[in-house]
Amino acid sequence: xxxxxxxxxxxxxSNESFARVTVAAFVSQLDPTMDELTEIKTxxxxxxxxxxxxxxxxxxxxxxxxSCTLNDDEVELIIQDDGVGIxxxxxxxxxxxxxxPELERSGMGFTIMENFMDKVEIISNPDQGTxxxxxxxxxxxxxxxx
Amino acid sequence: xxxxxxxxxxxxxSNESFARVTVAAFVSQLDPTMDELTEIKTxxxxxxxxxxxxxxxxxxxxxxxxSCTLNDDEVELIIQDDGVGIxxxxxxxxxxxxxxPELERSGMGFTIMENFMDKVEIISNPDQGTxxxxxxxxxxxxxxxx
Amino acid sequence: IGEIQRFIxxxxxxxxxxxxxxxxxxxxxxxxxxxxxxGRTPTINELALALELSPEEIVHxxxxxxxxxxxxxxxxx
Ligand SMILES: Nc1ncnc2c1ncn2[C@@H]1O[C@H](COP(=O)(O)OP(=O)(O)O)[C@@H](O)[C@H]1O
Ligand SMILES: Nc1ncnc2c1ncn2[C@@H]1O[C@H](COP(=O)(O)OP(=O)(O)O)[C@@H](O)[C@H]1O
Ligand SMILES: [Mg+2]
Ligand SMILES: [Mg+2]
Numbered sequence: 001x002x003x004x005x006x007x008x009x010x011x012x013x014s015n016e017s018f019a020r021v022t023v024a025a026f027v028s029q030l031d032p033t034m035d036e037l038t039e040i041k042t043x044x045x046x047x048x049x050x051x052x053x054x055x056x057x058x059x060x061x062x063x064x065x066x067s068c069t070l071n072d073d074e075v076e077l078i079i080q081d082d083g084v085g086i087x088x089x090x091x092x093x094x095x096x097x098x099x100x101p102e103l104e105r106s107g108m109g110f111t112i113m114e115n116f117m118d119k120v121e122i123i124s125n126p127d128q129g130t131x132x133x134x135x136x137x138x139x140x141x142x143x144x145x146x
Numbered sequence: 147x148x149x150x151x152x153x154x155x156x157x158x159x160s161n162e163s164f165a166r167v168t169v170a171a172f173v174s175q176l177d178p179t180m181d182e183l184t185e186i187k188t189x190x191x192x193x194x195x196x197x198x199x200x201x202x203x204x205x206x207x208x209x210x211x212x213s214c215t216l217n218d219d220e221v222e223l224i225i226q227d228d229g230v231g232i233x234x235x236x237x238x239x240x241x242x243x244x245x246x247p248e249l250e251r252s253g254m255g256f257t258i259m260e261n262f263m264d265k266v267e268i269i270s271n272p273d274q275g276t277x278x279x280x281x282x283x284x285x286x287x288x289x290x291x292x
Numbered sequence: 293i294g295e296i297q298r299f300i301x302x303x304x305x306x307x308x309x310x311x312x313x314x315x316x317x318x319x320x321x322x323x324x325x326x327x328x329x330x331g332r333t334p335t336i337n338e339l340a341l342a343l344e345l346s347p348e349e350i351v352h353x354x355x356x357x358x359x360x361x362x363x364x365x366x367x368x369x
Contacts, residue, residue, distance in 0.1 A: 003165065005155035009172075012149055016172050021348035022153070025167035028356065035304035035312045082257055155343055174336045174347040181333045183351075243351045 003029065003070045009082070011055075011062040016048045019066060026068050027075050032138045039116035040075070040136060046109040046134050048081040053103065055083025055130055077117075077134040086124040093122070149175065149216045157208040157227070159203075162194045165212060172214050173221050179285045185262040186221070186282065192255040193225040193278050199249065201276055202227025223263075223280040232270040245259070309356060316357020320341065320351055 005026050009015045017095050020041045023072075027040055048064060056062045065080040086092050093114075098107035119135040151172050155161045166187045175187055194210060202208045211226040232238050238245075239260075244253035258268050265281040303311065322343050326334040330334045343350070 003156050003158055004160070005153060005161070007151060007153040007168065009151035010149050014175055015149070015151070017346060017348045018151070018175070021352050022168045025164050025171075025352055025355065026155075028308050028312075029164070031307050031309050033305045034308055037179045037308050038304075075327070162353055163359060167351055170351045171348045174351060177335045177347075179333045179335050180339060183336060203337045208319075 001104055006065065006067040008037070008063050008100055009066045011052050011059065011064055012041075012060050013052055014129055015064075016052070019048045020065070022043050023066060023068055023077065027070070030073060030075065030138055036136070040077070040095070041118050041119075043077070043113050043134060044079070046112050050109055051081035051083060051130065052078065053100065053105075055081035055085075059085070073138045073140055075136050075138070077136070078131060079134070080129065080131045082129040085126045085128050085130055087126050089122050089124060150213070152211065152213040152259070154209050154211045156206065157198050157210055158197055158206050159195075161174065161210075162191055162198070165194045165210075166190050169212060169214055171221065173216070176216055176219060176284055178223065180240070182282070182284055186223075189223070189259050189262050189280060192258050193280075196255055197229060197276065199228035199246065199251075201227035201231075203230070219284045221284070223282070223283050225278060226277045230274040231272045231274050231276055232268070233272050235268050236271060255263065300312070312353045312356030315345070315353035319345075319354055322358070337363075 003026075005022075007022050009018065024041050024046045025039055026041070027037065032040075044066070048066075051064045061069040062082065065078075067078045067080075069076045091097055093110040094107075095111045096107040098105040110120070110122075112131070113134060115135045117136045119133075121133040122130070123127060123133070148255075151168075153165070153168050155164065169190050170187050171182050171208075172180040173183065178186070185268040190212070194212075197210045198204060208228065211224075213224045213226075238242055239256040240253075240254040241257045256266070259278070259280060263280045263282045267279040268276070269279070272278040297342070321326060323334060323339055326342060329336075334342070336350060339345045340350055345353075
């Protein structure tokens, strides 16, 4: 049986660390390694920051939705905003591409997600918001301790 | 401007701990004392356990909803299930009253909520689920150490 | 045995349950210490500052320290 949670919160940048620990606490039920947990938290930060600064242009009264499902040794993560959306996804996922160079963005958000997760899917259209679906498999527990 | 989050999760007892972390992490933004935080977490435990074992009779495929709003130095917490509901609220809130003595329940859940929170409101009807609204004010000045 | 020790010392590959529990113990000690010093319990930010952790990390580790040991750890200890 799978275990699911969904959390929705205001698009305020102080909620980024709240989102990180909420997902981390939920995922901790699978008892991943610290490295795996750090990777998940980093990905959550990147996606939530993108929703706030790109999707909502720093408007504070909007909502971000995260949903997380645990299946055996796999976690599925969906991060969603109702913001401006992405016009050209192929361009957006290029390493170093950023539409906000003035904010000293690194343009590495999507690259980090692709590196740390096993599957990344981006569903986005102008004015229809952005949904990022991510899947990560955890290594099966080290056999030594069974 | 107030900051809000809503989290919904499966009625699985291991999610009690997840709910504690989620609410405590959100509430941490108001910089409560560690004691105040412990009180909040205890109340979340009591309400979530009640939803699982009383509301849902330990069925695992149901949902529990928690919503949390931060206003200045006050936190509002709503914990909701769609379970069996409470027939006689006056009786249920009596210290030591429990409808499941066979589970070695203490019957102190509602008493603990009333002790640790500034306001407790119970909205419940048979077959219409249970909603618990709780408000806690944090002490403003932690003056001693400024 | 060498293999196992290396596995335990290499922080990143340690299971979350174990690593957070260690942080949880540090948190408990520091909290007691600050409580004595200040004559009241510290706020979460005061504790976070003293431990150089984020408030959210403190919340997560405190909870992990509270949970019963996993089978994984029992075998190792
Ligand atoms: N949630 C989003 N809503 C709208 N546009 C987005 C969103 N996420 C990413 N983008 C677009 O994709 C680009 C690349 O994102 P990313 O790789 O995270 O780099 P950066 O955030 O540093 O710009 C962003 O500059 C932005 O144009
Ligand atoms: N969410 C709920 N759904 C249905 N009944 C509930 C719920 N919460 C509490 N109750 C009823 O109120 C009683 C008292 O609750 P509580 O004070 O927490 O004591 P205990 O959980 O130890 O029985 C319970 O025994 C149960 O009958
Ligand atoms: Mg980015
Ligand atoms: Mg109870």
